Amino acid sequence: EAGVTQFPSHSVIEKGQTVTLRCDPISGHDNLYWYRRVMGKEIKFLLHFVKESKQDESGMPNNRFLAERTGGTYSTLKVQPAELEDSGVYFCASKPGQGTSSNQPQHFGDGTRLSIL
Amino acid sequence: DAKTTQPNSMESNEEEPVHLPCNHSTISGTDYIHWYRQLPSQGPEYVIHGLTSNVNNRMASLAIAEDRKSSTLILHRATLRDAAVYYCILRDGYGGATNKLIFGTGTLLAVQP
Numbered sequence: 001e002a003g004v005t006q007f008p009s010h011s012v013i014e015k016g017q018t019v020t021l022r023c024d025p026i027s028g029h030d031n032l033y034w035y036r037r038v039m040g041k042e043i044k045f046l047l048h049f050v051k052e053s054k055q056d057e058s059g060m061p062n063n064r065f066l067a068e069r070t071g072g073t074y075s076t077l078k079v080q081p082a083e084l085e086d087s088g089v090y091f092c093a094s095k096p097g098q099g100t101s102s103n104q105p106q107h108f109g110d111g112t113r114l115s116i117l
Numbered sequence: 118d119a120k121t122t123q124p125n126s127m128e129s130n131e132e133e134p135v136h137l138p139c140n141h142s143t144i145s146g147t148d149y150i151h152w153y154r155q156l157p158s159q160g161p162e163y164v165i166h167g168l169t170s171n172v173n174n175r176m177a178s179l180a181i182a183e184d185r186k187s188s189t190l191i192l193h194r195a196t197l198r199d200a201a202v203y204y205c206i207l208r209d210g211y212g213g214a215t216n217k218l219i220f221g222t223g224t225l226l227a228v229q230p
Contacts, residue, residue: 004160033217043161043220056217091160095216103149103208106218108160 002026004109006092012115018080021112025074025094031055032075033095033106034067038088046090049075079114087116121205126225129195137190137224139205144185149208152179152190153218154201161204161220164190200228 005024013019025032034046046065047057051072060067064083069075079086093106122140129135141150152164165172165179167188172179178191192199202223208216 031216035218035220042222043218045217045219048217059217093160093218103166103216105151105153105163105166106161108162110158110160 004092004094004107006090006109006112008112009110010113010115012117013082014117015084016081018078019082019114021077021079021090021092021114023075023077023092023094023109025092026096026107029094029096029107030072031095031097031106032069033093034075034077035059035091035093036088037091038085041088043091046077082114082116084116087114089113121207121221123203123205123221123224125222126227128227128229129192129199130229131197132194135192135195135199135226135228137192137203137205137226138187139189140187141205141207142186144207145209147209150179150181150185150188151206151208151218152177153204153206153220155204155223156198156201161218164203166208195226195228197228197230200226202226 007022030051032049035043037043045059048055049069052069066078089111091111093108095106149166149168151166153161154164155161165177167179180189202225204220204223206218
């Protein structure tokens with residue numbers, strides 16, 4: 001079974017530019033999560049999809065971040081325009097099950113390291 | 118989700134057992150105790166979880182105190198590959214909007230050859 005894959009693994013862009021991160025969850029996983037770790041901080045939750053619907057986007061830092069999951073398969077996270085404080089590692093995770101009260105573990109990708117210059 | 122407290126770092130020798138403690142004095146009756154770890158340059162990886170009884174799997178064992186206010190992750194024979202940051206996380210097993218994971222600072226485990 002293929003794991004969660006994220007693309008690109010690294011991205012270096014200038015402040016003000018746009019970047020789009022992609023996450024391919026494990027096939028059949030309805031739940032998809034985005035997290036990030038910015039410099040020196042803990043890993044923080046950004047948002048959660050159940051299939052194509054946003055279940056919880058309480059962790060999204062501001063309206064420069066837009067996440068989509070059209071068709072309920074892969075997801076994209078766009079940052080526009082990127083700011084210096086957006087630098088960090090962005091992780092995606094997926095979990096099976098349609099319900100939101102499952103105790104099944106989340107499976108993480110290796111992340112996208114984003115550097116804003 | 119309730120807060121957990123872990124030591125910032127621990128050291129172990131290869132081939133020896135490692136006991137990683139976690140305090141969660143405000144745990145509620147429906148909170149499950151989850152452990153994840155993060156190896157260098159990788160995403161977090163699930164290790165084990167439990168509610169009340171001790172749990173074993175191929176990676177580790179989880180010992181849960183009778184009052185559930187603390188738990189210990191046990192690696193029976195540490196290897197160099199076990200060097201990672203270990204996170205103890207409480208998850209509400211019932212309801213909840215997202216079952217999102219709330220990461221603390223974790224314990225950085227160093228394994229010496």
